[in-house]
Amino acid sequence: MSADITTAPGSGVLRVLSCNILAGASVKRYREYVTRSWGAVLPGKYKLGNLDSLARSIAEFDVVGLQEADAGSIRSGFLNQTRYLAETSGLPYWSHQPNRRLSNVSHTANGLISRNAPREVLDYPLPGRLGGRGVLLAHYGEGHDTLTVAVAHLSLGTQSRARQIDFMAELLQGHSNVVLMGDFNCPPDSPELRNLFARTTLAPPMNPAPTFPSWRPQRAIDHILVTAGITVERMWTLPAAFSDHLPLAAEIRVPVAAWRAAA
Numbered sequence: 197m198s199a200d201i202t203t204a205p206g207s208g209v210l211r212v213l214s215c216n217i218l219a220g221a222s223v224k225r226y227r228e229y230v231t232r233s234w235g236a237v238l239p240g241k242y243k244l245g246n247l248d249s250l251a252r253s254i255a256e257f258d259v260v261g262l263q264e265a266d267a268g269s270i271r272s273g274f275l276n277q278t279r280y281l282a283e284t285s286g287l288p289y290w291s292h293q294p295n296r297r298l299s300n301v302s303h304t305a306n307g308l309i310s311r312n313a314p315r316e317v318l319d320y321p322l323p324g325r326l327g328g329r330g331v332l333l334a335h336y337g338e339g340h341d342t343l344t345v346a347v348a349h350l351s352l353g354t355q356s357r358a359r360q361i362d363f364m365a366e367l368l369q370g371h372s373n374v375v376l377m378g379d380f381n382c383p384p385d386s387p388e389l390r391n392l393f394a395r396t397t398l399a400p401p402m403n404p405a406p407t408f409p410s411w412r413p414q415r416a417i418d419h420i421l422v423t424a425g426i427t428v429e430r431m432w433t434l435p436a437a438f439s440d441h442l443p444l445a446a447e448i449r450v451p452v453a454a455w456r457a458a459a
Contacts, residue, residue: 207451207455208449208452209448209455210258210454210455211257211445212261212420213260213443213444214261214347214377214444214445215260215263215439215441216262216441217247217250217262217264217438218264218439219243219266219302219304220243220244220247220266221438222438222439223409223410247280247281247284249437249438250281250443251280251281254287255285255287257445259308259311259375259458260287260310261308261332262278262281262292262305262307262309262347263307263378263379264379264439265305265306265307266304266305267294267297267304267305268303269297269298269301269302270300272303276292277307278291278305278308278309279292281307281309285309287309287311290307291314291317292306292308293305293306293307293331293332295329296328306330306347306348306378307347308332308334310336312336312457312458314334314345314457315342315457316334318332318334319333320333320367323359323363324359325356326351326356329348329351329356329360330348331346331347331363331367331378332346332347333367334346334347336458337453339453340372341373341452342371342454343374343451344371344375346367346368346374346378347378348377348378348380349379350378354388357380357388358387358391361388361389361391361392364376364392365396368398369395373423373425373426374398374421374423374426375420375421375422375426377420377444378418380418381417383416383417384400389419392421397425398423399422399424400421401428402428405433406433406442407433407442407444408441410436413442418442420444420446425451428446428447428448428449429446430447431445432444432446433445
């Protein structure tokens with residue numbers, strides 16, 4: 197989907213991508229959560245093929261946020277999937293935020309891959325009943341035109357999700373150019389996200405793109421949200437590769453200093 201806009205002077209177009217990659221596992225119908233449940237705990241060569249396919253798409257973007265990447269455990273063959281995707285796509289910078297570790301079986305993380313290195317990267321655990329969720333925060337450039345990119349994966353439970361969104365709303369206050377992306381597990385008209393929009397200058401998407409389930413998208417629960425100083429020129433989903441979520445892509449217009457720092 198796209199919208200006609202007037203090109204802002206002193207700005208540049210940044211291509212961003214948000215993907216829940218399910219640790220490289222394949223799910224193409226609901227019953228495979230059971231019949232292919234071994235993929236949640238065991239490695240497999242097919243996962244590398246899935247990641248290679250995604251890396252070819254990632255190469256087209258400037259900033260990429262990952263959710264449910266594995267930081268190195270049995271299920272990934274002890275491969276740091278964020279690093280692998282960065283190196284395979286040819287994008288030189290990567291960072292990750294390990295959040296939930298289950299012994300050596302799985303080690304779930306948020307990931308950031310980009311064409312340029314951010315000035316700093318911070319990570320924050322998110323509140324919640326079970327824990328194991330986080331938001332990764334990166335700053336590109338300096339001064340008023342600093343671009344803040346946040347990558348988050350929120351809880352399934354409504355109460356935990358509301359607390360997490362409250363935390364992020366406070367965290368992002370005072371930042372003028374923000375891109376918040378990730379798997380929110382809720383649509384933009386949910387009470388939790390309406391609260392986020394009320395407390396920040398982040399705006400709901402004009403035409404939310406269904407991203408889940410990937411084989412028959414019906415729910416818009418993955419989002420790329422931007423503040424008032426950033427314009428979304430185009431937003432679309434990529435074809436299903438392997439995960440149970442479709443990757444969500446956007447072309448956004450940001451201040452030229454931020455564009456130079458990130459792209």
